[in-house]
Amino acid sequence: MLPILEENYGNPSGSHSMARKALRAIDDARDILAETLGCRAQEIIYTSGGTEADNLAIFGTHNALGGTIICSATEHHAVLEPTETIGGQIAKVNPDGSLDLNHLTDLLNEQTTLVSIGLVNGETGIIQDLETISDLIKELAPNALLHTDAVQGFPWLDIPTATKPADLISIAAHKFGGPKGIGLLVAKEKTKLAPMQLGGGQEQGIRSGTQDVAGIVGMAAAAQQTAHTRQETIKRITPLRNELADGLTRIEGSYETGVSRNPNGETDRSKKIAGSCHVCFDQVESEALLFLLEQENILASAASSCSSGAQDPSHVLAAMGYNRELAGGSLRLSLGYKTSNDDVKTALDIIPRSIMKLRETGS
Amino acid sequence: MKKAKKILVAMSGGVDSSVAAAVLIEEGFDVTGVTMKLWGGSSDTGCCSVSDVIDARRVADQLGIPHHVFNFGDEFDAHVVEPYVEAHALGETPNPCIECNRHVKFDKLFRRANALGFDMIATGHHAQITEEKGNFRIMRSVDQSKDQSYVLHMLTQEQLQKLQFPIGTMTKKQVREKANALSMQTAGKADSQDVCFISRTKGGRQIFLQERLEMTSGKVIDTTGVKIAEVEAVEMVTIGQRKGLGVSGERNPQYAIDVDVQQATVTVGSKNDLFCQETPIINLHWVGNPDSDILDVQTSAHGKTSRARVDGHVIWEEPRMKVAPGQSVVFYKDNEVVGSATATKTTR
Numbered sequence: 001m002l003p004i005l006e007e008n009y010g011n012p013s014g015s016h017s018m019a020r021k022a023l024r025a026i027d028d029a030r031d032i033l034a035e036t037l038g039c040r041a042q043e044i045i046y047t048s049g050g051t052e053a054d055n056l057a058i059f060g061t062h063n064a065l066g067g068t069i070i071c072s073a074t075e076h077h078a079v080l081e082p083t084e085t086i087g088g089q090i091a092k093v094n095p096d097g098s099l100d101l102n103h104l105t106d107l108l109n110e111q112t113t114l115v116s117i118g119l120v121n122g123e124t125g126i127i128q129d130l131e132t133i134s135d136l137i138k139e140l141a142p143n144a145l146l147h148t149d150a151v152q153g154f155p156w157l158d159i160p161t162a163t164k165p166a167d168l169i170s171i172a173a174h175k176f177g178g179p180k181g182i183g184l185l186v187a188k189e190k191t192k193l194a195p196m197q198l199g200g201g202q203e204q205g206i207r208s209g210t211q212d213v214a215g216i217v218g219m220a221a222a223a224q225q226t227a228h229t230r231q232e233t234i235k236r237i238t239p240l241r242n243e244l245a246d247g248l249t250r251i252e253g254s255y256e257t258g259v260s261r262n263p264n265g266e267t268d269r270s271k272k273i274a275g276s277c278h279v280c281f282d283q284v285e286s287e288a289l290l291f292l293l294e295q296e297n298i299l300a301s302a303a304s305s306c307s308s309g310a311q312d313p314s315h316v317l318a319a320m321g322y323n324r325e326l327a328g329g330s331l332r333l334s335l336g337y338k339t340s341n342d343d344v345k346t347a348l349d350i351i352p353r354s355i356m357k358l359r360e361t362g363s
Numbered sequence: 364m365k366k367a368k369k370i371l372v373a374m375s376g377g378v379d380s381s382v383a384a385a386v387l388i389e390e391g392f393d394v395t396g397v398t399m400k401l402w403g404g405s406s407d408t409g410c411c412s413v414s415d416v417i418d419a420r421r422v423a424d425q426l427g428i429p430h431h432v433f434n435f436g437d438e439f440d441a442h443v444v445e446p447y448v449e450a451h452a453l454g455e456t457p458n459p460c461i462e463c464n465r466h467v468k469f470d471k472l473f474r475r476a477n478a479l480g481f482d483m484i485a486t487g488h489h490a491q492i493t494e495e496k497g498n499f500r501i502m503r504s505v506d507q508s509k510d511q512s513y514v515l516h517m518l519t520q521e522q523l524q525k526l527q528f529p530i531g532t533m534t535k536k537q538v539r540e541k542a543n544a545l546s547m548q549t550a551g552k553a554d555s556q557d558v559c560f561i562s563r564t565k566g567g568r569q570i571f572l573q574e575r576l577e578m579t580s581g582k583v584i585d586t587t588g589v590k591i592a593e594v595e596a597v598e599m600v601t602i603g604q605r606k607g608l609g610v611s612g613e614r615n616p617q618y619a620i621d622v623d624v625q626q627a628t629v630t631v632g633s634k635n636d637l638f639c640q641e642t643p644i645i646n647l648h649w650v651g652n653p654d655s656d657i658l659d660v661q662t663s664a665h666g667k668t669s670r671a672r673v674d675g676h677v678i679w680e681e682p683r684m685k686v687a688p689g690q691s692v693v694f695y696k697d698n699e700v701v702g703s704a705t706a707t708k709t710t711r
Binding site: 285287288291292310311312313324357358361362 | 400416431432433434436437474475477478479
């Protein structure tokens with residue numbers, strides 16, 4: 001990114017040599033990204049991040065095609081709010097976080113133009129089965145496209161395979177070590193999007209505005225590196241996550257989301273990404289727990305934070321049928337390529353103690 | 364060296380709590396700031412709006428102290444907003460700021476602070492706490508025009524031992540001067556409005572209540588019981604109200620002297636009918652030692668006091684305007700809050 005900021009700082013829409021270098025940089029990045037995403041380079045529309053990509057998918061399709069748009073109740077607000085704004089429909093989820101296919105069946109019809117189902121849930125790390133969902137859509141709503149917010153999925157799933165059934169795919173760079181404020185929307189051939197912002201006609205006229213060249217180059221480098229090391233990271237992190245989740249679920253009154261028991265009595269976490277450990281504790285308020293953990297240098301989160309920085313009650317857990325009190329005691333720990341054995345040991349030392357302390361004081 | 368006491372200061376994003384935090388740092392406390400997110404509804408314009416959180420966070424950054432945001436929205440809804448609506452449904456005049464202090468600031472925040480290992484909490488209220496031999500007293504602010512001791516009457520001795528009002532010894536002018544001297548961006552910020560969750564721009568109290576309450580239309584009667592007009596919403600009428608009652612009273616002004624939601628009736632009378640000798644009370648609470656049963660009694664946040672004898676009822680020395688049911692009645696001995704109660708329906 002530094003050579004772009006320091007030397008080749010041309011505007012990619014310009015015509016002189018420095019501008020051409022900038023354009024070359026974003027075109028090269030497009031090729032790299034296309035490979036990691038399993039799409040064609042010209043299907044990539046650069047955006048300012050996942051939120052803009054989601055908004056473009058929903059509003060862009062709605063403005064171009066009309067009809068009805070459906071999303072699941074556990075989508076990110078960047079999908080939920082646009083869908084609600086245009087009077088779309090919300091599909092329920094099952095208690096394990098998977099999409100309620102019966103409800104989706106009821107909602108799908110020939111008027112449906114878009115179904116938006118996130119590949120991996122940001123709070124719980126639960127993976128949706130896009131293949132099955134896509135088959136259902138093809139059968140019942142032949143005119144509908146499938147959009148997936150794959151922002152959380154990129155570091156942990158082979159994206160070309162996992163998003164194959166999707167026509168529109170949202171990606172954000174900061175979820176895989178890239179810079180913040182940059183992302184993209186993959187819009188495959190048969191999609192039709194009305195532009196959300198007009199101007200210089202960049203990004204095939206769908207997203208006008210001078211591209212963030214340094215951000216794009218950084219995103220491509222991070223994507224390439226992530227795709228390259230993904231399998232190795234998953235192999236190393238999965239047992240660490242399991243150790244962490246097993247340790248936390250030994251605490252009385254704890255509930256891990258999106259897991260089941262296999263016939264051997266072991267916890268089956270195959271429906272969750274390896275980097276996610278998400279557990280709810282009764283008689284604990286997340287906000288108080290996060291405060292105590294931060295004192296010990298454990299930086300965790302609960303549900304999503306509102307713009308004030310306060311923890312908002314989780315709409316995801318509410319949709320999965322968790323009562324408000326238990327949902328208010330959720331803890332979301334993310335593991336990444338830098339997470340070590342020692343980190344997990346430290347967490348397993350501090351978190352149970354903090355939970356006991358809060359339960360004793362009754363806050 | 365003695366370890367500094369850990370104190371959690373409630374920072375609303377206003378100038379008073381900003382300076383309170385600064386004073387505590389000067390006094391040697393280990394200070395952490397917290398802003399409570401209390402209300403997220405569409406009418407959110409008051410003490411819990413995002414811009415105020417930003418102001419509080421910037422001041423905390425400037426002072427070099429940690430800043431957190433706690434979401435007490437559920438508690439605020441259950442203990443402040445819902446009772447506010449319910450009180451109106453009964454034709455009472457509630458004081459939501461007092462209920463917020465009682466249930467949110469001095470209960471929920473206290474318990475949270477305790478669980479998180481804080482020794483004390485502080486707020487930017489204009490009031491003072493004094494101590495003598497382990498006995499704590501709530502005193503008026505040195506700035507009588509900004510005094511907020513009225514809304515703090517519910518405090519107990521246990522709470523007072525763990526509480527600080529760092530700006531109670533300063534006038535508002537001094538608070539602003541200090542904020543300016545510290546180049547705080549909140550130095551010139553306007554004082555907050557009374558009811559933070561009711562937007563002034565979207566129709567105010569009436570719209571807020573109409574969305575939550577089925578209003579009762581009713582009749583307006585005179586003191587002899589004769590119907591003289593009608594009102595659309597009995598719940599919106601407050602004792603002492605003159606306008607909006609459908610009564611022409613240019614020569615003989617008519618005031619609401621009684622509101623009865625169950626009977627869907629508003630009784631109007633002359634200014635004289637608004638006066639009373641006694642005010643019945645409930646929820647009597649003593650925080651200090653009254654010594655005498657003749658006390659100075661204050662019945663609104665910035666109202667003047669009247670002398671009265673407190674004896675199950677409040678018996679006024681001179682007849683005075685009726686106190687709307689639901690209002691806090693606070694008893695002072697000189698500048699000290701010694702107790703409080705809630706007004707109920709005036710019978711005589």
